Amino acid sequence: MPSLKLSERSPERDRRGAEPLLIVRGLTVRFPVGRAGFWGNRRLFVHAVDDVSFEIFRGETLGLVGETGSGKTTTGRAILRRVPIAAGTITFKGNDITHVDGDNLRHLRRDMQLVFQDPYASLNPRMKVLDLVGEPLVVHGVVRRIREARDRVRELLELVGLPADAVDRYPHAFSGGQRQRIGIARALALEPDFIVCDEPVSALDVSIRAQVVNLLQNLQDRLGLTYLFIAHDLSVVRHISHRIAVMYAGKVVEIADRDEIYENPKHPYTQALLSAVPIPDPALQRTRRRQILRGEIPNPVDPPPGCRFHTRCPIAEDRCRTDPPPLEPKRPEHLAACWLT
Amino acid sequence: MSGEVTPAWKHLLEVEHLEVRFFTRRGEAQAVRDVSFTIDRGETLGLVGESGSGKSVTSLAVLGLIQLPGKITGGDVRWKGRSLLGQGGERYARSIRGKELAVVFQDPMTSLNPLFPIGTQIGEVLRYHMGMSKSQARTRTLELLDLVGISNPAQRIHQYPHEFSGGMRQRMLIAMALACEPELLIADEPTTALDVTIQAQILELLAELQERLEVAVLLISHDLGVVAQVCHRIAVMYAGKIVESGPAEEVFPRPGHPYTMGLMRSTPRLDLIQARLVGIDGAPPDLVRPPAGCPFHPRCPLAVEECLEEMPPLEAHGGGREVACWRAFTEAVGAEPGAGSTRG
Ligand SMILES: Nc1ncnc2c1ncn2[C@@H]1O[C@H](COP(=O)(O)OP(=O)(O)OP(=O)(O)O)[C@@H](O)[C@H]1O
Ligand SMILES: Nc1ncnc2c1ncn2[C@@H]1O[C@H](COP(=O)(O)OP(=O)(O)OP(=O)(O)O)[C@@H](O)[C@H]1O
Ligand SMILES: [Mg+2]
Numbered sequence A: 001m002p003s004l005k006l007s008e009r010s011p012e013r014d015r016r017g018a019e020p021l022l023i024v025r026g027l028t029v030r031f032p033v034g035r036a037g038f039w040g041n042r043r044l045f046v047h048a049v050d051d052v053s054f055e056i057f058r059g060e061t062l063g064l065v066g067e068t069g070s071g072k073t074t075t076g077r078a079i080l081r082r083v084p085i086a087a088g089t090i091t092f093k094g095n096d097i098t099h100v101d102g103d104n105l106r107h108l109r110r111d112m113q114l115v116f117q118d119p120y121a122s123l124n125p126r127m128k129v130l131d132l133v134g135e136p137l138v139v140h141g142v143v144r145r146i147r148e149a150r151d152r153v154r155e156l157l158e159l160v161g162l163p164a165d166a167v168d169r170y171p172h173a174f175s176g177g178q179r180q181r182i183g184i185a186r187a188l189a190l191e192p193d194f195i196v197c198d199e200p201v202s203a204l205d206v207s208i209r210a211q212v213v214n215l216l217q218n219l220q221d222r223l224g225l226t227y228l229f230i231a232h233d234l235s236v237v238r239h240i241s242h243r244i245a246v247m248y249a250g251k252v253v254e255i256a257d258r259d260e261i262y263e264n265p266k267h268p269y270t271q272a273l274l275s276a277v278p279i280p281d282p283a284l285q286r287t288r289r290r291q292i293l294r295g296e297i298p299n300p301v302d303p304p305p306g307c308r309f310h311t312r313c314p315i316a317e318d319r320c321r322t323d324p325p326p327l328e329p330k331r332p333e334h335l336a337a338c339w340l341t
Numbered sequence B: 001m002s003g004e005v006t007p008a009w010k011h012l013l014e015v016e017h018l019e020v021r022f023f024t025r026r027g028e029a030q031a032v033r034d035v036s037f038t039i040d041r042g043e044t045l046g047l048v049g050e051s052g053s054g055k056s057v058t059s060l061a062v063l064g065l066i067q068l069p070g071k072i073t074g075g076d077v078r079w080k081g082r083s084l085l086g087q088g089g090e091r092y093a094r095s096i097r098g099k100e101l102a103v104v105f106q107d108p109m110t111s112l113n114p115l116f117p118i119g120t121q122i123g124e125v126l127r128y129h130m131g132m133s134k135s136q137a138r139t140r141t142l143e144l145l146d147l148v149g150i151s152n153p154a155q156r157i158h159q160y161p162h163e164f165s166g167g168m169r170q171r172m173l174i175a176m177a178l179a180c181e182p183e184l185l186i187a188d189e190p191t192t193a194l195d196v197t198i199q200a201q202i203l204e205l206l207a208e209l210q211e212r213l214e215v216a217v218l219l220i221s222h223d224l225g226v227v228a229q230v231c232h233r234i235a236v237m238y239a240g241k242i243v244e245s246g247p248a249e250e251v252f253p254r255p256g257h258p259y260t261m262g263l264m265r266s267t268p269r270l271d272l273i274q275a276r277l278v279g280i281d282g283a284p285p286d287l288v289r290p291p292a293g294c295p296f297h298p299r300c301p302l303a304v305e306e307c308l309e310e311m312p313p314l315e316a317h318g319g320g321r322e323v324a325c326w327r328a329f330t331e332a333v334g335a336e337p338g339a340g341s342t343r344g
């Protein structure tokens, strides 16, 4: 049997000059949602993700923020090859994985894992923790039978801060934060390099959320993990991310280092988003300039032409209504898609 | 609603030693324990605390809407000096609920009837509670929708709830709650289901309405930021008890209870870089078997023997502040100095 010891990798986040772990170029995902037109001859699509590009370096956390329906989850699922990709390429560790299938896809799945938002819905209530956490080991043939995974599962549970004797219990015996730890242990079972964390702490209470955020950071340091961290809570994203990408209506509108984006937001949407986040400090809140956006997110079936944000943008001009702005450098290592900044 | 005579009552709403229990198969859950607070005219009180701490149950008790297996087992709720509990109280409660005392819940879909156009629903409230004629109600409905920032109200009144976005539905509910010119609006997590830019719209709307209409607000939220933005005073709940209360401007920069301190340190802030969050170990207690002494002691970094034995009372600390802790205002050893405090 192969050694199941967790390898402790260097916590270095080697960025500049290094080859990114993941490169996404022009990623486009559409979901068919029916037909329109007199004969039903026009097919309708949700333009969930449209021409999205970014990269993630080894050992770093890229935060992906944006409002409901902006395409965050779909981006994460496309990278994990769980939704059909209409256009674009995904390169992981130097290999084009956009269309891999069969054994290669199976192999890829070991290296890329997913942690979900809802610790209640994502764990099968009839499975013991041993089965929940050990299942990927059986599926991927690391062990032949689940009981051979027992030691490894205990090790994983300890790693995520659960008692080793949790192996024989069912998920209902655990609190929300503990269930999220079980989900993380499961994601770590195959020693992945890359984890998509999709709103992993959104369902948790403040004090428990802090525990899980700390755990994710500690695991990254110890194991050299790379995260795509999806969340709508900008305070959490600022705390955990090294770089941040902001999505709006299927597009990445801005991407930069986390301090840079918070101190020098270039896109009017990012600016509005940041100013809308409440800060637990009444004195500061009174003096803060808040920019309230009018209106709602556009219909993804029929997104507005030009810049998708122009319908809510306080500074939009004619050009914004017709020509989509490219995502381009505005400052060093700081990209934004806006004609006017 | 007149200010001519000095009222015989001191506070608009008084909650005194309120106790609510749920009689479940597992035993009696002590959802609300010895909770006391007041709300004055035009004031905003924020009730914060984590899931299960008793915020919603407290507000339901105030509204007289606790249902079996729940029961108010002690204490009193007074509206303008008159009790809302007991036999006579229940009739009094019915007469003010939806009029002087209005409510907005978290999920607009469950509070709106999907089968009727929005205009009909608001009109109904106006005709039933305010005795308006059909045409009066229509005019007032248009005014209300305009007040909460819905454009084109004349068209919108014919639309059904599902034709609106979450933020617009929340506005409708607020319009409906305001229909009878209430004196107190209870808002239970009114923005929790909404995106942050829509949340900002609704919070702005609440603050604006409050200023213009001088309505008092009881705002329930687990989000410290939301409460900091709109509330004059806050009360922090833990395991069915209020553990700290006071003016928001005092409590946030200098929390007195270790639980409030823990909450602040657990909350990442947009305006600060924290290397690591200092969370709170453990999880809230089972309310069927709450720990003896202070309910927070099993998770408290400051706990001493006294805390295991005796529940500390809410004690005044000057400036309208109250803290229920034997070691109030003690900084935890080993905690980052000032980690939870602000620099505002
Ligand atoms: N399987 C699907 N079929 C049809 N439309 C879909 C599907 N999955 C997602 N969508 C649509 O794609 C768009 C992007 O959805 P996505 O779930 O990626 O957004 P998100 O940013 O993760 O939002 P949230 O913050 O609500 O999780 C939305 O308009 C959504 O309705
Ligand atoms: N219908 C019920 N049956 C049994 N127990 C209940 C019921 N409703 C509430 N409780 C008990 O009352 C406690 C307080 O619940 P409450 O809904 O007030 O919490 P909350 O502070 O509003 O939490 P949240 O932030 O999740 O809304 C719960 O922990 C639960 O034990
Ligand atoms: Mg999502």
Ligand SMILES: [Mg+2]
Binding pocket: B055, B056, B057, B188
């Ligand atoms: Mg509640």
